[in-house]
Amino acid sequence: MKKNEKELNNYLKFLAKSATIVLIGIVLSKVFTYIYKVFIARWFGPEIYGLYSLAISVLGLFVFIALLGIDAGLVRFIPFYMAKGENKKLKYLLKFSFACILLSSIIVGVILFLLSDFISITIFHEAKLAIFLKIFSILVPISSIIALVLSILNGYEKIGLYSFIENISKNATNVIFLALLVLLGFGEMSVPASYLLGGISVLFISYFIIMKYVFSKSKTKNRKDKLGSDEKKSVRKEFLIYSIPLLFFGVVNIIFSWIDSVSVGYFKSATEVGIYNAAMPIALLLGIAPQLFIKLFLPLISKEYGMNKMDNIKELTKQVTKWIILINLPLLILLFLFPEGFINLFFGKEYVSAALSLRILVIGYFVFSTFRISDRILAMAGKTKLLLLNVLAAVIVNIVLNIILIPRQTIFGIDNSLGVTGAAIATTISNVLLGLLFLFQTKYYFSIFPFRRKLIRLVIASLISGMIIFISSLFININLVALVLLSVLFVIAYIILILLFRGLDRNDVLIIKSFFTKIGLNQKMSDKIDFFE
Numbered sequence: 001m002k003k004n005e006k007e008l009n010n011y012l013k014f015l016a017k018s019a020t021i022v023l024i025g026i027v028l029s030k031v032f033t034y035i036y037k038v039f040i041a042r043w044f045g046p047e048i049y050g051l052y053s054l055a056i057s058v059l060g061l062f063v064f065i066a067l068l069g070i071d072a073g074l075v076r077f078i079p080f081y082m083a084k085g086e087n088k089k090l091k092y093l094l095k096f097s098f099a100c101i102l103l104s105s106i107i108v109g110v111i112l113f114l115l116s117d118f119i120s121i122t123i124f125h126e127a128k129l130a131i132f133l134k135i136f137s138i139l140v141p142i143s144s145i146i147a148l149v150l151s152i153l154n155g156y157e158k159i160g161l162y163s164f165i166e167n168i169s170k171n172a173t174n175v176i177f178l179a180l181l182v183l184l185g186f187g188e189m190s191v192p193a194s195y196l197l198g199g200i201s202v203l204f205i206s207y208f209i210i211m212k213y214v215f216s217k218s219k220t221k222n223r224k225d226k227l228g229s230d231e232k233k234s235v236r237k238e239f240l241i242y243s244i245p246l247l248f249f250g251v252v253n254i255i256f257s258w259i260d261s262v263s264v265g266y267f268k269s270a271t272e273v274g275i276y277n278a279a280m281p282i283a284l285l286l287g288i289a290p291q292l293f294i295k296l297f298l299p300l301i302s303k304e305y306g307m308n309k310m311d312n313i314k315e316l317t318k319q320v321t322k323w324i325i326l327i328n329l330p331l332l333i334l335l336f337l338f339p340e341g342f343i344n345l346f347f348g349k350e351y352v353s354a355a356l357s358l359r360i361l362v363i364g365y366f367v368f369s370t371f372r373i374s375d376r377i378l379a380m381a382g383k384t385k386l387l388l389l390n391v392l393a394a395v396i397v398n399i400v401l402n403i404i405l406i407p408r409q410t411i412f413g414i415d416n417s418l419g420v421t422g423a424a425i426a427t428t429i430s431n432v433l434l435g436l437l438f439l440f441q442t443k444y445y446f447s448i449f450p451f452r453r454k455l456i457r458l459v460i461a462s463l464i465s466g467m468i469i470f471i472s473s474l475f476i477n478i479n480l481v482a483l484v485l486l487s488v489l490f491v492i493a494y495i496i497l498i499l500l501f502r503g504l505d506r507n508d509v510l511i512i513k514s515f516f517t518k519i520g521l522n523q524k525m526s527d528k529i530d531f532f533e
Contacts, residue, residue: 012319012507022292025163030288032171034346037281039178040191041274041347050270052191053277054124055132057258062112063143064250066105070097071151072250073243078155089235092227094152096236101144109140124265135192142199146170149206152214161209169205173198249388256395256430260423263402268419276420278343278351282335283361289327290372293320297376313377314448319507320373321450322458328366329462330494334487335362337470341483356414357424364428371435374442374450386441394434401426454503461497465490 041049074097081090116133120126146165153162177197181190227235261280265273297320301313335342339355378387405411405422416422442448469490476482498504 012316021160022163023288025167026288026291029167029171030285032168032175034281036171036174036178037277038346038348039175041278041351043182044188044191046271046274046350047269048188048191048274049277050265050272050274051126051129051132053261053273054126054129054265054270055136055192057261058112058119058133059136059139059143060258061251061254062108062137062140063105063147064254065247066108066140066144067101067147067247067250068104069243069246069248069250070101070239071147072246073097073239074148074151075154076242077239078152079157082156088227089231092232093235093239096232096239098145098148101148102141105141105144108144109137112140113137124262124270126265126270129270131189132192135196139196139199142203146199146202146206149210152210156214158213161213165202165206165209169202170198173201177201245384245388249384249391252388252391252395256391256398256434259395259398260402260427263399263406263426264419264423267406272418272420275351275354275418276357276423278347279339279354279358279361279420279424282342282346282358283365285335286328286331286362286365286369287372289324290369292327293323294372294376297373301377310446313446315507317373317377317442317448317450318452321370322452322455322505324373325370325455326458326498328369329458330465330491332362332366333462333466334469334490335359337466337473338478338483338486341478345480345483353418354420357420360421360424360428364431368431368435371438371450374435374438374448377442377446377448378438381445383441383445390434390437390441393437394430397433398426398430401429452505454505457501457503458498461494461501461503464497465493468493 037049040052074093077093078090081087081093113134116130116137119133120129150162150166153159153165174194178190178194181194181197186193261273261277264276297316301316336359339358340352343351343355343358375387375390402423405416405426406419408416408422410416411422411425414421439450442450469486472489473482473486478486
């Protein structure tokens with residue numbers, strides 16, 4: 001086996017193993033998140049759920065501003081200094097980052113508290129939103145410190161601990177405190193109060209984890225580990241030059257992610273926001289697949305880029321893109337065919353009017369998730385300005401389309417009285433535009449086209465499987481049991497057809513054989529998998 005091929009196989013195995021760990025965390029995160037959101041939506045109704053959604057959007061923006069891009073910068077500089085053995089610089093950088101984020105987050109939190117009435121009444125026309133924002137203003141420094149801890153864990157490659165805090169602790173504590181406060185009779189105030197108490201709990205958990213698993217191992221008794229003033233100035237300058245531009249990129253990205261909810265809230269009311277946010281989290285399930293690989297994909301290709309191994313980068317890109325499509329095709333077809341069933345399952349009949357919005361949203365998120373890997377290639381090469389311009393273009397298109405489409409009563413003869421269909425169309429067009437920009441720019445700058453020929457076999461397998469369950473659905477009443485059975489039928493048909501059409505390549509077979517070998521499958525059975533390549 002050639003050295004490059006062996007190296008690529010090791011990377012793929014590493015990605016697959018790490019993706020499994022991340023998947024467990026994400027699945028648990030989604031479970032707790034949906035329990036939390038569904039509880040709010042069903043117990044308190046669309047209005048309170050809409051207020052919660054708006055408050056979360058505002059909080060996210062203010063926290064991102066408070067972070068100043070420092071959290072993203074640490075993910076790059078921690079391994080950079082560790083690799084060079086510059087521990088003094090690393091130690092100073094961590095102290096400097098903590099001081100900056102603590103100060104900026106307190107200031108930003110006070111600003112949010114002072115502006116809460118203005119934001120609630122003037123911008124969103126929802127007076128009840130003010131109390132949510134006042135409580136959430138306390139969360140600005142808390143969430144910022146948690147984000148700092150997460151970036152440090154990421155930089156030290158503690159992915160398991162990162163996933164535990166980010167995906168499990170955050171969401172589990174919210175659910176626990178919400179249930180407790182409701183039982184104690186706090187009513188609507190249970191929603192913002194549970195989020196605050198959950199944040200405080202995660203802050204303590206984060207402190208314990210980072211002190212035990214990171215800083216306890218990096219302590220030194222050497223008093224000569226301090227930097228001189230000139231060295232400190234150099235570290236600060238280098239770090240901030242890299243980090244501050246990421247602030248603007250991140251802010252624009254945050255705006256892009258919640259501009260549709262804000263627009264619906266501006267033109268309609270919190271009730272319509274709540275209805276729209278029944279479709280959005282379900283559509284965002286298509287974002288799970290790229291999340292499995294992105295955390296480790298960027299460091300891997302950055303390393304290869306530094307050694308000018310573009311062939312490995314191309315192979316990794318094509319393989320990871322294929323895995324994302326392989327996972328997302330079943331989700332796309334199931335959500336597109338049965339949007340009412342999934343919305344009713346998670347949020348109840350009150351929110352079924354968002355079914356068409358879900359159908360539209362999944363198309364855009366499927367395209368965007370497919371090209372999510374391509375934007376990491378641009379980041380690998382340091383083209384952050386280009387990434388910023390891409391997201392800016394998508395934001396402008398999204399805002400313009402929201403202004404045009406949300407107030408319209410009908411769009412091409414389709415009812416849009418709630419405004420949510422217009423918001424979904426605007427977001428989908430923006431997502432498709434952004435995904436295509438990533439695709440064409442990656443092809444232009446690096447001659448990387450992230451598709452394999454065998455992908456067409458996956459598409460054919462998914463379409464045939466979709467036809468099977470669609471025809472089957474015509475003869476039964478769609479309820480919870482039927483939805484589960486049809487989904488299982490689809491997945492079984494999808495897997496069988498992929499194997500029959502030989503949609504797997506040698507890299508897929510390598511990962512499957514490695515997995516089966518680890519769980520004790522004998523070699524003869526493992527070798528039979530080669531037949532499906």
